[in-house]
Amino acid sequence: MENEAKTFAKAFAAALEGKDEGGQKQTARNFLEVVARKKKTYLLPKILKELEMIEKESEAVLVLARDLDQGAKEEIEENLKVKLGRDKKFKVEIDQSIIGGFKAKTNNFLIDSSIKTIIENIRKKLV
Amino acid sequence: MEILDYLKKEIENLDFNSQKEEIGQVIEVKDGTAKISGLLNVSSMEIIKFEGKGEEVLGIALNLEETEVGAIILGEDSKVRQGDIVRRTGKVISVPVGEEMIGRVIDPLGRPLDGKGKIETKEFGLIEKIGPSVIEREAVDYPLHTGIKIVDSLIPIGRGQRELLLGDRISTKSSVAIDVILNQKNEARRPICIYVAIGQKRSKIARTIEILEKSGAMEYTIVVVAASADPASFWYLAPYCGAAQGEYFMNSGRDALVIYDDLTKHAWAWREVALILRRPPGREAYPGDIFYLHSRLLERAARLSKAKGGGSLTALPIIETQAGDITAYVPTNVISITDGQLFFDAGLYLKGQRPEINVGLSVSRVGSAAQTKAMKKIASTLKLELAQFKELEAFLEFAEEVDQETRNKIERGQRMMMLLRQDERAPLPFEKEVLSVYAAVKGLLDKVKLSDIKQAEKDIFEYFELMKPEVMANIKASRDLSPEVISELEKGIRESLKKYEV
Numbered sequence: 142m143e144n145e146a147k148t149f150a151k152a153f154a155a156a157l158e159g160k161d162e163g164g165q166k167q168t169a170r171n172f173l174e175v176v177a178r179k180k181k182t183y184l185l186p187k188i189l190k191e192l193e194m195i196e197k198e199s200e201a202v203l204v205l206a207r208d209l210d211q212g213a214k215e216e217i218e219e220n221l222k223v224k225l226g227r228d229k230k231f232k233v234e235i236d237q238s239i240i241g242g243f244k245a246k247t248n249n250f251l252i253d254s255s256i257k258t259i260i261e262n263i264r265k266k267l268v
Numbered sequence: 269m270e271i272l273d274y275l276k277k278e279i280e281n282l283d284f285n286s287q288k289e290e291i292g293q294v295i296e297v298k299d300g301t302a303k304i305s306g307l308l309n310v311s312s313m314e315i316i317k318f319e320g321k322g323e324e325v326l327g328i329a330l331n332l333e334e335t336e337v338g339a340i341i342l343g344e345d346s347k348v349r350q351g352d353i354v355r356r357t358g359k360v361i362s363v364p365v366g367e368e369m370i371g372r373v374i375d376p377l378g379r380p381l382d383g384k385g386k387i388e389t390k391e392f393g394l395i396e397k398i399g400p401s402v403i404e405r406e407a408v409d410y411p412l413h414t415g416i417k418i419v420d421s422l423i424p425i426g427r428g429q430r431e432l433l434l435g436d437r438i439s440t441k442s443s444v445a446i447d448v449i450l451n452q453k454n455e456a457r458r459p460i461c462i463y464v465a466i467g468q469k470r471s472k473i474a475r476t477i478e479i480l481e482k483s484g485a486m487e488y489t490i491v492v493v494a495a496s497a498d499p500a501s502f503w504y505l506a507p508y509c510g511a512a513q514g515e516y517f518m519n520s521g522r523d524a525l526v527i528y529d530d531l532t533k534h535a536w537a538w539r540e541v542a543l544i545l546r547r548p549p550g551r552e553a554y555p556g557d558i559f560y561l562h563s564r565l566l567e568r569a570a571r572l573s574k575a576k577g578g579g580s581l582t583a584l585p586i587i588e589t590q591a592g593d594i595t596a597y598v599p600t601n602v603i604s605i606t607d608g609q610l611f612f613d614a615g616l617y618l619k620g621q622r623p624e625i626n627v628g629l630s631v632s633r634v635g636s637a638a639q640t641k642a643m644k645k646i647a648s649t650l651k652l653e654l655a656q657f658k659e660l661e662a663f664l665e666f667a668e669e670v671d672q673e674t675r676n677k678i679e680r681g682q683r684m685m686m687l688l689r690q691d692e693r694a695p696l697p698f699e700k701e702v703l704s705v706y707a708a709v710k711g712l713l714d715k716v717k718l719s720d721i722k723q724a725e726k727d728i729f730e731y732f733e734l735m736k737p738e739v740m741a742n743i744k745a746s747r748d749l750s751p752e753v754i755s756e757l758e759k760g761i762r763e764s765l766k767k768y769e770v
Contacts, residue, residue, distance in 0.1 A: 194335065224288055249308045251291040251353065266278055 146184045149176065150191035197248050201229040204236050204244040204255070221245050224252060292337060292354040294318065300345050300499040301544045302327060304337045304354050313396055317355045318348045326377070327354070328361055328501070331545050338545045340501040342377060363509050365393035365516040370460060373477060373491045376505035381493055382477075393512030395505060399567035406573040408607075411638045412459070412525065412582050415451025415695025416444060416623060418688040421647040421705050422654070423610060423630050426638025427459065427523050428571025428580035432602055434587040434594060435612025435624070441586050443692050444610075444623050445527045446476060448584065450485050451695030452525065456744075459523035459582065461489040464510035466503050467533035470495045479693070503537030511568045514581045518570070521577030526569070530586035531562060535598045552597050562598075563605050594629070608632035622689055627654060640747035642702050649709045650684065657681025676714070684708045686721040699743040700729055703757065706749075712761050716768040724768055731764035 156168050176182055203217065218231050225247055239255035246252075292306030302318070310316065310329045316339055318325040325347050331338030341348055363378035366389035373382040380387050408426035425431045433441045449461045463480075465473045473493055480486045490513050494506035507528045514524040528534070535558060542555035550556050562585075569583035585606065587599050592614055594603065603609055608631045616624035636644050660678050664670065670678070687708045690696070696704070704725050707713050716724045732740055739756050743749065749757075 246291070246353075249290060249292070249306045251289045251355075252287075253289065263279060267275065 144191075145181070146187035147191050149181070149184065149188050150195060153188070154192065154195050199230055201225065201231050201245060201247045202234055203231045204234045204239060204246070206235070206237055206239050206241050206243075206255075208233075208235060217243060217245075221252065225250060290356045292316075294348060294350055294352045294354060295336065297341070297345055297348050297350065299540075299544050300341050300501055301541065302339050302341055302345070302348055302354075304329075304339060305335065307337045307354060307356060310337055310356055311360065313360050315357045315359050315361050317357060318352050319355060320347055320349055320352045323347060330541075331547070340504070340541055340545075341499070342501050342505075343499070345499070361395045361505075362392040363395060363512050364389035364391070365513050366391050369490050369513055370488060371486050371490070373493060374509075375498075376492060376494050376502050376509040378509065391516065393516055395508045395512060396564075397512070397515070397568065398564070400570045400572060400576070404570070404573055404576050406571050406578070407637065408571050408580075408634045409637050410457075410523075410571075410580075411640055411643075412448075412523075413451060413455060413698050413701075414444075414448045415454065415697070415701075416447060416625075417690055417696060417701050417704060418623065418625050418627070419444075419610065420639075420698070420701050421643060421650055421688075422627055423608065423625070423632045424634070424636065424639045424643070424647075425582070425584075425608075425632060426571075426634045427525075427582050428569065429608070429632070429634050429638065430566045430569045430583040430585065430606040431632060432585050432587060432606040432609035433612065434589055434599055434603070434609055436589055436592055436614045438614060439612035439617055440623055440692065441588075441612050442476075442529050444612075445529060445584055445586060446479060447693060447695045448525070449480065449489055449527070450483050450693065451697075452488065453483070453485060454695070454697035457523060458488055459525045459580075460514070460517045461485070462492065462510045462513050462524065462526040463489060464492040464494075464506050464526065464528050466494050466506050466528065466530060467496050467537070468529070470497065483693075500537040500540045503534060504541055507531065507534055507565050511565060511581070511583075515568060518572060518579035518581040519577065521572075521579045523580045523582070525582045525584070528565075528583065528585040530588055531602060532586075532588040532598060535561065554597065558598070559601050559605075562602055566602075566605050607634055620689075621685065622691065628658070640698065642743055642747055642749045643698075643705075645749050646702065646706050646709050650705060653677075653709070654681065654684060657684070680708075680711060680714055682718055683713045683716070683721055686718060687713065687725060689722070697744070698747075699740045702743055702749070703728055703732060703740075703761070706757055707761050707765075710758070710761075712758075712765065716765060720768055724765055727767075728761055728764045732760055735763075736760050 153172050157165055160168060222229060239257045241256040242254045244253050244255050290307065290309060292304040294302050295305050296303040312329060312332055314329050316327045316329055318327055326342040327339040328342065329337050329339045364387060368387050368389050372380055372384065372387060375381055408428045410427045412425045412427045413420055414425060433445060435441050449463060452458050452461055473495060477491055480489055492506050492510045494502040510526045510528065514526040517524040535554065538561050539554050543549060547555045566583055566585065569581045571580040572578055585602060587602050589599055590596060611626045611629040613624050613626035616626060656677060660674060664678060687704055707728060713721060713724060736756065739753060742753055
C-alpha cells in the first residue's frame with residue numbers, strides 16, 4: 142500500500158486547483174465527507190501534513206537583482222517551469238547583492254545563474 | 269603577461285552554464301548536528317555543504333527520514349544558521365590516503381595539523397568500508413613485536429590481529445601502545461604505524477608527538493587527531509580515518525599498525541551524536557548500533573591472502589575501564605570483537621609492576637602461531653612456571669614455613685616477575701627479549717639477589733653486545749635457537765653473571 146494519506150492529499154490538491162473561494166469551501170466539505178464515508182478520518186492529521194508538503198513544493202522563489210519588466214520575468218518563469226517541472230508559483234524577491242542574473246529556488250532544487258556566484262566560482266578556481 | 273594568459277585560459281575553461289542543483293534548507297541546528305528539509309535524493313554518509321554567510325562548512329548526512337535529513341556538522345556549528353542553503357556533493361565521505369601521509373599529523377578529514385604544508389595525495393580512502401571477506405584473508409602467522417617482554421613472550425600479537433588494551437585510568441595503556449610504535453624501529457619488516465588520538469587533551473597529544481619525533485618514530489608514523497576540544501563528529505570519524513590510512517598500506521602489500529586511543533571516548537561521541545539526532549537510546553543510553561560501531565571498525569584489520577598482496581593491518585584498540593570492571597557494556601563488546609586482550613591491572617600498578625599486565629586475564633587468541641621459533645621454544649616453560657608461582661604465592665600468605673622445593677619455585681617466580689618489569693619508553697629488540705627470557709626460564713638468575721635482577725639483565729645485554737654480537741645477529745636473522753646458539757647463550761649468560769655469585 143502506497144502512502145494513503147499522500148494519495149488523498151494529492152487528490153484534494155488537484156480538486157482545489159483553479160476554484161474560487163466558494164468552490165474551494167465546497168470541495169473541502171465534499172472531501173471531508175468522502176474521507177468520513179471511507180472511515181479514514183484517522184488519516185486527517187497525516188493528510189494535513191502532506192498538504193503542507195505539496196504547498197511547500199509548489200512554492201518557488203525567484204531572486205532578481207532589480208525589478209524587471211513583466212515580459213522578461215514571464216520569459217524566465219516559462220523556462221524555469223520546464224526545468225523545475227510542474228506548476229510553480231513564483232515569488233519575486235529583489236536582492237541587489239547578487240549583482241545580476243537570477244536565482245530560482247524551490248524546496249529541493251536551486252538554479253543559480255547570478256553574476257555573484259559566477260564571480261565566486263572564478264575566485265575559487267583561481268585562488 | 270604569462271599570468272594574464274593563464275588566467276584567461278582558466279576562465280575560458282570555466283563552466284558558466286548553471287545546472288539544476290539539489291539543495292535543502294537548514295531547519296534546526298543543535299550541538300553539532302543539523303536538521304535539514306529538502307535534499308531529496310541524498311544518500312547515507314554523503315558529504316553535504318552548508319553555505320552560510322561566511323565560510324563553507326561540511327557535514328555528513330546520517331539520518332534519512334521521510335521529510336527531513338539529520339546531519340552532523342564537521343566544524344563549528346556556530347557558522348551554520350537556520351535557513352542556510354545545503355548543497356549535495358554526491359560524494360560518500362572519504363579521506364586522502366597515501367605515502368605522503370607518512371610523518372604527518374592530520375585531522376579526521378585528512379587535513380594537515382602540523383603546519384608542514386599541504387598534503388597532495390593521489391588516492392582517497394573511504395571512511396566507511398566493509399572489511400576484507402573471508403576468501404581474501406589468511407591466518408595470522410607473522411609476529412608483531414611489541415618490544416614488551418611480557419607481551420611478546422606470553423601474549424604474542426601477530427600482524428593482522430586485533431588485540432585490545434584495557435585498563436583503568438591510571439594504567440599505562442597509552443604508554444605501552446606508544447612503546448609498540450617505538451619498537452617498530454627495531455623491526456626489519458617495519459609496519460607503517462597510525463596513532464589515532466580520540467578526545468585527548470592537545471597538550472597530551474603534543475607530548476606524544478614529541479616523543480615520536482625525538483625517537484625518530486615519526487618517520488613511519490601517521491597521527492590522526494581529534495582533540496577534546498573538537499566536536500563529537502570528529503571524535504566519531506577519527507578511528508575510521510585511521511583505518512582508511514592503514515588500509516592503503518595493507519592493500520599495497522605492506523604491513524600497518526593502527527592504535528585507537530581510545531574507543532571509550534569514541535563510543536561516548538557516537539552516543540552524543542545519536543542522542544541529539546534522536547535515535548532511540550538503549551542500554552546505558554548508547555544507541556542500538558554501538559556494537560556494530562566497533563565491530564565494523566575492527567573487522568577492517570586483517571591479514572590479506574597472497575593473491576591480495578599479503579599485506580596486513582593490525583589493530584590495537586584501547587578501552588578504559590571503571591575500577592577494573594571488564595564486564596561493563598563497551599568493554600565486553602570490544603573484548604568479544606577482538607582476538608584477545610591485555611588487561612592492565614590497577615592492583616599490579618600500585619604494587620609497582622610495570623607494565624601492569626595481568627597475565628591471568630590477558631589472552632591472545634592467535635597464540636603461538638604469531639611467535640618466532642626462538643621465542644616459542646623458551647616461552648612455553650615461562651608460562652607454566654609463572655602459573656605455578658602465582659598459585660604458590662597466594663598460598664604463601666597463609667603458611668609461614670615451606671619446604672625447600674617450594675621455596676625455590678617461589679624465588680624463581682619472583683625473579684621472573686622482576687625480570688618482566690620494564691620501564692616506559694624502553695622497548696627491547698626481539699633478540700634481547702630472547703636473552704632475558706632465556707636467562708629467567710633456565711634458572712640462570714636464581715643465584716642473583718632480587719634487587720640486583722635489573723642490573724644483571726643490563727650486564728647480560730652488555731656482555732653479548734660487546735663480546736658476542738654474532739650470537740645476537742644470528743638470533744635476529746634466523747629467528748630460531750639452534751643447539752650451538754643455545755650453548756653460546758648458556759655460556760655467555762653464566763659468564764656475565766659471575767660477579768653476582770656469592
